[in-house]
Amino acid sequence: GAVVSxxxxxxxxxxxxxxKIECRSLDFQATTMFWYRQFPKQSLMLMAxxxxxxxxxxxxxxxxxxxxxxxxxxxxxxxxxxxxHPEDSSFYICSAASGKSSYNEQFFGPxxxxxxx
Amino acid sequence: xxxxxEDPQALSIQEGENAxxxxxxxxxxxxxxWYRQNSGRGLVHLILIRSNEREKHSGRLRxxxxxxxxxxxxxxxxxxxxxxxxxxxxxDLSGTYKYIxxxxxxxxxxx
Numbered sequence: 501g502a503v504v505s506x507x508x509x510x511x512x513x514x515x516x517x518x519x520k521i522e523c524r525s526l527d528f529q530a531t532t533m534f535w536y537r538q539f540p541k542q543s544l545m546l547m548a549x550x551x552x553x554x555x556x557x558x559x560x561x562x563x564x565x566x567x568x569x570x571x572x573x574x575x576x577x578x579x580x581x582x583x584x585h586p587e588d589s590s591f592y593i594c595s596a597a598s599g600k601s602s603y604n605e606q607f608f609g610p611x612x613x614x615x616x617x
Numbered sequence: 618x619x620x621x622x623e624d625p626q627a628l629s630i631q632e633g634e635n636a637x638x639x640x641x642x643x644x645x646x647x648x649x650x651w652y653r654q655n656s657g658r659g660l661v662h663l664i665l666i667r668s669n670e671r672e673k674h675s676g677r678l679r680x681x682x683x684x685x686x687x688x689x690x691x692x693x694x695x696x697x698x699x700x701x702x703x704x705x706x707x708x709d710l711s712g713t714y715k716y717i718x719x720x721x722x723x724x725x726x727x728x
Binding site: 599605 | 660714715716717719
C-alpha cells in the first residue's frame with residue numbers, strides 16, 4: 501500500500517514556541533491531505549483538510565491562525581503549531597488521499613507526539 | 618457532532634474468546650473502515666466495507682454493515698494477546714473525502 505511518513509515522530513518544546521510537523525506521501529501524489537489530533541484515550545478528531553495549492557479548510561472550533569497548514573506540493577503538507585501551549589500537547593496524525601481510489605481511501609502517517617512544557 | 622459512537626468503550630476478554638465491537642454513525646456513507654491502534658502508535662488499516670456490502674471477512678476478522686440502522690460490527694475470533702489495542706471505525710461522508718472516526722473500543726486480551 502501507499503506510504504505516508506511524518507517528521508518528527510516526537511517533539512518536546514517550551515511554551516510559546518512554534519513547532520512544524522511534516523507529512524509526506526512517499527510513493528504517490530496526494531491531492532488531499534488531512535490533519536487529525538488525538539488526545540490520550542480519545543478518538544481522532546479531524547482538524548483540517550488541505551488541497552495542494554489552495555488554502556486549507558478547517559473544522560469548526562479549530563483556530564486557523566494557530567494551526568497553520570501548508571500543502572505546497574503533491575507530496576508534502578506541513579502543520580505548524582504556533583505559540584504552542586501545554587493544552588496543545590497531543591498526538592497529531594496526518595493522512596493522504598491520491599484522489600484516484602474508487603472508495604476515498606486515505607493512507608495514514610505514523611503520527612507525531614507533541615509535548616509542550 | 619458527527620462523530621460516530623462505538624460500544625463498548627472498553628472490553629476485556631480471555632485469549633481464545635471472540636471480541637465484538639459495534640459502531641454507529643449518523644450520516645450517509647460511501648464506505649466504512651476499521652482501524653487498530655496500539656498504544657501511542659499510528660493506525661493500522663484492518664478492513665474496508667462498502668455501503669453496498671453487508672459482510673466482509675479478512676482472516677480472523679468479520680465485519681458487518683447495516684446501512685438501514687447506520688451501524689457496523691467488528692468481530693475478532695479466537696483472540697490473542699497481540700490483539701490488545703484500540704479499535705476505531707471510520708466513515709467517510711458521502712460526497713467528501715472526510716473521515717469521521719468513532720469513539721473507539723479499547724480491547725484487552727488476557728493471556
